[in-house]
Amino acid sequence: MIVGLKNCVMRIARLQVVRAASLLVLLILGSVLAAAQKASPTESQVKAAYLYNFGKFVRWEGDRAVSPDSLEICVLGKDPFGAVLDATVEGESIAGKKITVRRLSTVQESARCSILFVGTSEESRLAPILSVSQRQGVLTVSDIPHFAERGGIIGFVMQQDRIRFEVNRGAAEQSHLVLSSELLKVASKVIEKVPPQT
Numbered sequence: 001m002i003v004g005l006k007n008c009v010m011r012i013a014r015l016q017v018v019r020a021a022s023l024l025v026l027l028i029l030g031s032v033l034a035a036a037q038k039a040s041p042t043e044s045q046v047k048a049a050y051l052y053n054f055g056k057f058v059r060w061e062g063d064r065a066v067s068p069d070s071l072e073i074c075v076l077g078k079d080p081f082g083a084v085l086d087a088t089v090e091g092e093s094i095a096g097k098k099i100t101v102r103r104l105s106t107v108q109e110s111a112r113c114s115i116l117f118v119g120t121s122e123e124s125r126l127a128p129i130l131s132v133s134q135r136q137g138v139l140t141v142s143d144i145p146h147f148a149e150r151g152g153i154i155g156f157v158m159q160q161d162r163i164r165f166e167v168n169r170g171a172a173e174q175s176h177l178v179l180s181s182e183l184l185k186v187a188s189k190v191i192e193k194v195p196p197q198t
């Protein structure tokens with residue numbers, strides 16, 4: 001009976017060790033997965049980083065030269081970034097110009113903007129937005145479907161689960177913007193012609 005009791009206690013002890021080890025493995029795996037998820041940037045973080053970096057590869061010409069002390073990134077319509085865009089550019093500068101972010105409710109407010117992100121909520125007003133932006137010499141960027149093909153300058157696209165972008169060089173030229181060859185090389189598509197505005 002003592003031997004049976006001893007075997008029973010040993011089995012219980014082994015079972016507790018196995019449970020403890022299993023729990024430890026689950027905790028470690030959970031930590032690794034959580035860290036991996038944190039390591040992968042969100043869609044908003046990737047797009048915000050692109051918006052900031054686009055400013056490094058564009059030259060504004062003529063009367064529309066960027067303000068001497070700041071480069072303003074504006075968001076028109078429903079803001080998909082929240083605080084992510086502000087956090088991305090906080091304390092950053094391009095060519096000695098402080099990066100600032102401003103949210104707009106109308107395209108008429110975009111005169112001081114260097115880069116204008118057009119939210120998907122503005123798709124029904126896209127033609128007049130692009131027309132005003134072109135006259136003002138603003139770099140337009142959006143994730144509206146077929147944005148670059150419709151006359152926007154840079155359109156975000158998803159390709160093989162990655163965020164990429166298309167560039168409409170013709171639209172950039174009409175806005176008196178010079179896009180660097182480095183930017184054009186990494187674009188997934190470069191469009192040369194601007195579609196007629198309807």
